[in-house]
Amino acid sequence: MPVLAHRLRLGPVQATANGAVLLGVGPGLALYHLVSGNLGLAQVKLGLPFPAAAAVLAIGVALGVAGGDTSTAWPDRRRVPRVLLIAALGGTGLVLGWRGGTFATPGMIVDAAAIPLGLAHVLRAERLTLSNAHRWDALWLAAGLVLTLALLTAYYAWSGSGAVLAGCGVLLTAGVLIADGGSACESPRPGYRTPVVAILALLLFAVCAGQAAVESAPPPVAPAGPDLTVMTFNIRAGFARDGIWNLERTARTIEEQAPDVVVLQEVSRGWLGRTGTDEVLWLRRRLGMQVVFGAATDDGLWGNALLTRLPIEHTERRRFGVNRNLQRSALMVQLQTRSGAAWVLTTHLAAPQDAGAVRLAQAREMLALVGGRRPALIMGDLNADPDSPELHLLSGAGFVDLGRTFGSGAHTSVDYRRIDYILATREWEPLEVRIVEVATSDHRPVVAKVRLSGSGQR
Structure with missing residues (x-):
């Protein structure tokens, strides 16, 4: 210029x-x-x-x-x-x-x-x-x-x-x-x-x-008690439901829930089509949390992120081999809690409603990434309904939908579908699960308070 x-x-x-x-x-x-x-x-x-x-x-x-x-x-x-x-x-x-x-x-x-x-x-x-x-x-x-x-x-x-x-x-x-x-x-x-x-x-x-x-990374801080607050949120790159970009509103939505771990989907690290802002850097500084980014695209600038106050032990990333319309990926992080190590996986599966076969293949790749590692949480925008084959596959692998107690009218997306989930293996005891009523994205975040029993950790 x-x-x-x-x-x-x-x-x-x-x-x-x-x-x-x-x-x-x-x-x-x-x-x-x-x-x-x-x-x-x-x-x-x-x-x-x-x-x-x-x-x-x-x-x-x-x-x-x-x-x-x-x-x-x-x-x-x-x-x-x-x-x-x-x-x-x-x-x-x-x-x-x-x-x-x-x-x-x-x-x-x-x-x-x-x-x-x-x-x-x-x-x-x-x-x-x-x-x-x-x-x-x-x-x-x-x-x-x-x-x-x-x-x-x-x-x-x-x-x-x-x-x-x-x-x-x-x-x-x-x-x-x-x-x-x-x-x-x-x-x-x-x-x-x-x-x-x-x-x-x-x-x-x-x-x-x-x-x-x-420039300095925030130090990890273990939670005061045995309970963890976890959160999943498709932030739409900071664009609210009204179409206005305001990453500060996104940060406040997260901050109000005070999560120990929050996973985000549709995060940009510099895509010009999404304002060009490095949202990973901005949110890390604004929230004072450690961050891990899992890119889905070839340039490494669009994908999923995990922010946490817990010590990070290990990180794995996988870009799915089967996709529809956009490249998708999964990010898996091992965290150290007061009750021991735990795995958290976040993903954003294919969006078209008629892409069930693609999502099913992506869910299989996701389970292959998790393997037998427990205790584990799968959180993210799965773009699948609760009674879909994708959710049945994950349930059969031992991942329980913590939002299964929500009423039939519960929804997390603007098209009135419940497609954002927190799924947990049997080592996790759910204490509270809720959908947060906000308009800072075209998705509503899902928040859960969970307790790790300490059994079966690998």
Whole structure:
């Protein structure tokens, strides 16, 4: 975005290239939103805390903006070899960052730098000025912005697929090559704003260092007595029933129940279609609880979360092999209670009502993940009715629906179905179970107070 603003400020030029090159703005901005400006992706892929992940992206973007700012001083008018080199470096960086591991951090830096560099090449070829309005240029730019939305929609429709990011890179490279193949551009001139870019980069690093100084995980606290309050809540990424996004209302709904363990579904770590907020980081800080995230999507930014005040002993994640419309997963965590170790699994099964066979297959995968480990709780949005084959399967495996005493009219979703559950093995004694009447999501949370008997623990 700094590069875009910088280019729009420039004055008249000697000649312009084909305005169609402005279509390249679309994939460039899509990549910026999904990679360079996505702190959640950096945290997930690099395995770094928020301040360090922000610093990595800041380094990459600063390098890219500095390179784009000085690109007008490059002596050669046609830069096809350089464009291909930038594309190759950006693609390699994306692969390394996406896969994680030893080279993920330098890969993410290179990729974050390549994106503004590519945008600078596109915008260098077609100059827009307020004094000389070009209607066709405006139309091409508008088409590029529409392409941004189309690419973002495709990315989220395919569960955060890296293939869509690769497609964005190919389209951006094509746009840059078209730009360099067009008419002559402006006369070269030095890039005078590079010191400004360096100063801004230093300020970003200072902010990241300040965040690192105050960043700390909340310590685990065992409950005062033998009873535990557990809660499941599909938070709809913080969107209330009225369609207004307000994560503070979500946090207050959780806080009012004072759970020792709360599992959440439809949690975003940076999906732009869900405001782009890292809700895991925000809720951890706001509620002062430890958090474990279980991604369902390829990019690791959408899925289930578990927040707790108890010590966390072990974590397992599984993405289901059978899906319908969106990728689904299960998150299983071993917690240490005053009465011993216990397992908690949370999931969000396939949503379409006619996808019973898919949910049944996912329930089998879920039970395979649990195995014989006891005592255990299964909590989440199962998208299945109480008398469904999915619930019968889980009941047959020893998981009792704690809400079975609710009346026939009890419901947890806006379509008046009871599809959110707390299921427990025989080691758990239910003391209280309730549905919380709130409108902070399209689901109502289910809360239970349970006591662990201490028998049969494995």
